[in-house]
Amino acid sequence: MSIRVVVADDQELVRSGFAMILDAQPGIEVVAEAGDGAEAVDAVRRLAPDVLLLDVRMPGVDGIEAARVVCAESGCRVVMLTTFDVDEYVYDALYAGASGFLLKDVRRDDLVHAVRVVAAGDSLLAPSVTRRLVADFVRRGRPDRPAESPSAPAAPSRRLAVLTAREEETLRLLARGLSNAEIAAEFVVSEHTVKTHVSNVLSKLALRDRVQAVICAYEHGLVVPGDHGG
Template sequence: MTRVVVADDQELVRAGFAMILDAQADIEVVAEAGDGFQAVAAVRDHRPDVVLLDIRMPGMDGIEAARIIGAETDCRTVMLTTFDQDDHVFDALRAGASGFLLKDVRRDDLVHAVRVVAKGESLLAPSVTRRLVEQFTVGGATRPLPAARLSVLTSRERETLRMLAEGMSNPEIAAAMVVSTHTAKTHVSNVLSKLGLRDRVQAVIAAYETGLVVPGQR
């Protein structure tokens, strides 16, 4: 059973999402929250697998709530937003979000998203993530990490990280390295583990922030 907290300051949106998810046999909504403070408290109390966080909420916004939740728990975070109007998506990624949902998401896509993130996967396809990160890094949203952070990686793992940032899947990485898909998956896992990253989304960000990949260049 996947346990979920839904946090949105709009009661109708919050209740609608909760109703859809709670109707699934394998999903249980354990709490609802109207702001970031309530969301953090709900995650602390209920220890859910996934929390849906509206980026813009009164008091504490979803980004700060995501930072706290990511630092204190293993709960996976999905941000609720309207991408075309939101300029905080990159900050949300840096705060630990595993992906995004538009507020007008379809019922089936909402359920699928929760299941995907609960399994430890990122919600955005790597190629979409790359374009998203490039948009915000070109706009000056990054606060670079020291390149020395990558010193823990082997040359193969650094190359794997570069390929992740280019939006390549595990089979594509395997083909480029002329190794098995299992080996490529191992390289990806090692990159995430050594750098203390939750998922591929965070790996893409690390590649940009350390200068391994330069926005707009291939």
């Protein structure tokens, strides 16, 4: 069964270029293109795609608002497209429910891989820039609350009390950016076991994916910005 994709970008050449690359791949079908956020939301509502590639900055309804609506209304996975490797708007996109983001100069193979990864239920957490964005956002604080000092993190929240000790450690390692294989090596268990731990973490904390898990870990004091283990 093909992965159904909608590509939304106000620049026609960028949009059609991404669509052409993806449509040429086995098992991927671009079902629509959109030139702004409103068109993107409409396409998702009509066609129920698996993945939406969504530009951050577009006229009218921008990518952030479109991501918020799509993630609230559907199970479609959203990947933000940006020209910048550090873009404040991406912070809001992560909270809106986006599964990650790509730079517009992404390589062809990485674009295809990203679509397959998010369609499979994972998130674009591997690039270090994503971890930096999450850590920096939490350090600065969300717009609706004052920033907290990174040197004085809160104690782990009661929300995390539903996790077992192993699940909590899994969440901590996710927030440090480790892959399932790296976590398996750390625990000396199989990747299948790690996948079960990750699934339990997401289920118990009512999180969409690994990106949301990382945000949760930072917000609730399980890790602090700049903590990469060692």
